[in-house]
Amino acid sequence: MKNKDKNAVAYWKENVKYLFILLSIWFLVSYGAGILFKDFLNQFSLGGFKLGFWFAQQGSIYVFVILIFVYVRIMNKLDKKYGYDE
Template sequence: MSFEDSDKAKGYWNENLKLVIKLLVIWAFVSFGCGILLVDILNEFSFMGFKLGFWFAQQGSIYVFLILIFVYVKKSNTLDKKYGVDE
């Protein structure tokens, strides 16, 4: 990957870092927040026969993580095209 100048490289990595941080915050909220901190509140609801807090702790955070991977790939490809470093 080569950039025309260092300003474009810095802009690219700044946007990429912001994207990664946003996605990690979402994942942390779902896995830690919904699976541990908010489990008592979420357990008042059912999802597919399981308490919702339990479901987030066991399955939900994994599904969200997989979705976030696909979101990162799509956003990263868009970012690469924006800065002219796509394949």
């Protein structure tokens, strides 16, 4: 296997690792906070709404948008690390 091919495989493995981590965070926030842990979170309120309800309706969307920006930043660093930046 050529050095360039090894570089591409390592790049892809690291990319998939970051995707899995970020999607796991989103899953925990959207499904976990909105459904699994809603009874516990509903003891607290945010803006007059129960926290479990807020995560189910708006919080997971906010977290998803933040994770998009985090992913872009991570990928820019990854591109530079493996020499794919232009």
